[in-house]
Amino acid sequence: MNIISKWSLMIGLAVAFASCKKDDSLDYYQGGTAPVLTLTDSGAAITSANKALNSFSLSWTNPNYQFSSGISSQNVNYQLEMDTLGSNFTNPKMFVQTISNNLSYTFNVDEINADLSNKMGLATGMPHTIQMRVVAGLGSNNAVSLPSNVLQFVVNPYAPPPAVKPPVGGVLYIVGSATPGGWPPLSNDPSVEQFTTISSTEYKITIALNGGGEYKLVSVPGQWTEQWSVAAQDTYPNGGPFVLNGANCIAPATSGTYVIDVNFQTGFFTVTLQ
Numbered sequence: 001m002n003i004i005s006k007w008s009l010m011i012g013l014a015v016a017f018a019s020c021k022k023d024d025s026l027d028y029y030q031g032g033t034a035p036v037l038t039l040t041d042s043g044a045a046i047t048s049a050n051k052a053l054n055s056f057s058l059s060w061t062n063p064n065y066q067f068s069s070g071i072s073s074q075n076v077n078y079q080l081e082m083d084t085l086g087s088n089f090t091n092p093k094m095f096v097q098t099i100s101n102n103l104s105y106t107f108n109v110d111e112i113n114a115d116l117s118n119k120m121g122l123a124t125g126m127p128h129t130i131q132m133r134v135v136a137g138l139g140s141n142n143a144v145s146l147p148s149n150v151l152q153f154v155v156n157p158y159a160p161p162p163a164v165k166p167p168v169g170g171v172l173y174i175v176g177s178a179t180p181g182g183w184p185p186l187s188n189d190p191s192v193e194q195f196t197t198i199s200s201t202e203y204k205i206t207i208a209l210n211g212g213g214e215y216k217l218v219s220v221p222g223q224w225t226e227q228w229s230v231a232a233q234d235t236y237p238n239g240g241p242f243v244l245n246g247a248n249c250i251a252p253a254t255s256g257t258y259v260i261d262v263n264f265q266t267g268f269f270t271v272t273l274q
Contacts, residue, residue, distance in 0.1 A: 125157075
């Protein structure tokens with residue numbers, strides 16, 4: 001019998017199994033039923049003309065987690081997962097939406113289109129087969145997770161606006177103590193800190209970084225009208241989401257030559273040691 005304390009889910013199943021002495025103060029987990037996921041409304045087609053309308057509407061059944069004292073009163077968390085066919089919900093770019101204490105969810109057309117193209121990285125203007133499921137779990141650590149059945153859809157996302165506003169002039173620089181030129185005024189030729197333009201929404205540079213130094217991305221060195229960085233200080237030294245007018249980025253701890261790829265379409269950047 002699987003045992004789990006509904007008063008202290010954090011102890012984990014392994015600890016519960018290791019306990020041989022019965023404790024009458026604990027409830028005993030007796031099971032649950034995997035939620036059944038249903039498409040309740042296919043909604044409007046995913047097109048730019050319909051972006052203000054609702055698309056998919058999904059609902060699912062309560063797993064009814066059962067303890068020795070009866071049905072659990074714990075809050076049930078749900079993770080709505082969306083992945084491409086064949087990835088089996090293992091893709092690093094799989095979309096996950098956390099939903100608490102609710103048995104349904106409706107996607108707005110513009111929302112699901114951004115999820116498909118910007119977050120999952122699916123090419124626009126062509127069909128893709130995706131799968132959806134919902135995974136139920138108890139507590140903050142989603143103990144005794146129960147995945148639902150899988151629904152399958154064919155989607156054709158349209159090109160959405162960039163997740164982060166790109167430079168108006170189409171030029172991007174990196175400045176800061178992590179870079180060879182430092183903070184403006186730069187101590188060297190500014191071209192050393194200039195990114196190569198891959199597209200109107202993607203920029204790339206290969207540059208020496210001082211380990212642990214700070215930096216920001218700007219459209220004009222010395223001007224701060226347009227500046228891009230992480231939302232919170234000392235986060236994502238190897239890349240992650242970025243925002244307009246955030247806190248200083250921090251370079252990886254080890255000094256070296258790095259390739260920085262900034263994608264305004266997805267709103268993510270990467271910092272890779274060369």
